[in-house]
Amino acid sequence: MGCTAADVVAALRAAAAVVQEHRDELVRLDQAIGDADHGENLRRGFTALLSRLDAEEPASPGKALKLVATTLISTVGGAAGPLYGTAFLRASAAVGDAAELDGEAVARALQAALEGVVARGKAVVGDKTMVDALTPAVTAAASAEGSVAGVLSAAADAAAEGAESTVPMVARKGRASYLGERSAGHLDPGARSTALLLRAFADAAAGA
């Protein structure tokens, strides 16, 4: 079964609820090694997304993803704006005008999103960033053949594991990199939010 524009919108609404629910947790994580704004910035971005989704109905999955991109870019205000914005923009371009997405298309979109994040932020695996969650997610999605729900579930599991792997890392990108060795021992907030978003998408797909 494919994933329609309405399914994507439902997944985005679910993601907005998860972001709201985890706002304080993300702020706390960012307080430890960053500028303490990640939770609030994402909440602001996804709240703005909700009102845009109330105002307009995207005609295709690709258009829905593009709406996320433009909303996050213009409202987030921190690094997550350009990074998630680029990720959703590339994902949108990867799925094109298709009316429905299958598992393979979703895997391709994730791959494009990762490439966008890497191009924008220049981080690689091991830098203690969202790339550490997104990279294993893309790999898992590519090898998980089957339904959208199956692909996203594999991606979410791998992203959660990838996010946990950032705990011992010393940050080499972003605000946390200024802390040097003191950044070790903390979960990276960007990797955590990536894992949360993918879990929200996977749960929405499973329930659809």
Added chain:
Amino acid sequence: MTAASETSRVGLVVVSHSEMLASGVAELAGQMAPDIAVLPVGGTEEGGLGTDYGAVVEALADADSGAGVVVLYDLGSAKMTAEMAVESADDPSRYTVVDASLVEGAVAAAVAAQGGAALAAVAAAAEGASGEAPVAVHDRAGQDRTGQDRTGQDRTGQGRSGQGRPALSIVPDAVSAEVLLTNEVGLHARPAALLARTVAQLDADVVVRYGDEEANAASVLALMGLGAPGGRSITVVATGKDAGEAVRRIEELAERGFDD
């Protein structure tokens, strides 16, 4: 020289997480470049710390009077926001995001733009401004350089031994002159900016030496770093097509006391 640069100058946009920081940097850079647009963009729409993509997009358009815009930023995510704004422009090649130290880069870029330099040259001036201390001419071995120089001035500047550029005065066909600084303050901010602007208009590489140190005359900050006071002489060494003209104009400037 393009047609655009005859009539318009490169603009600057300063992107910071902080409104106050962006404004302060723009104020400082603008002081040395009265005729160029230096636009600050700082903080989020609500007035908090962060970067506002939409405001950066607007500032790029506002700062562009035809010759393009150099964009400076404070921290990584401001860079990403600036790059996205540039990519969204109709013609991204009109905008250059530079990896430069914010304060020194903005001042150096402003002076280069004021002098009529083209986009690439203004960007290069900003990027070259990091660590713009004067360089010791002879000393590459790291001797003690905190003592008195031969003019008897107490020099508190730290030597940058180990990074010594070759002294340009040994380049053949160089034109050089001893120039007496007749004004009271010597090569301080405004005179240094005037000198750098004069050089920027010409096809010449110019080095200014004072005591044991030399500075690239294209860099206001390096010139100021020489600490050459009024009443002392500097040595101007120029190479390139307009070398003679460059030395002549600097001599004139000094004779006029840098219009102080």
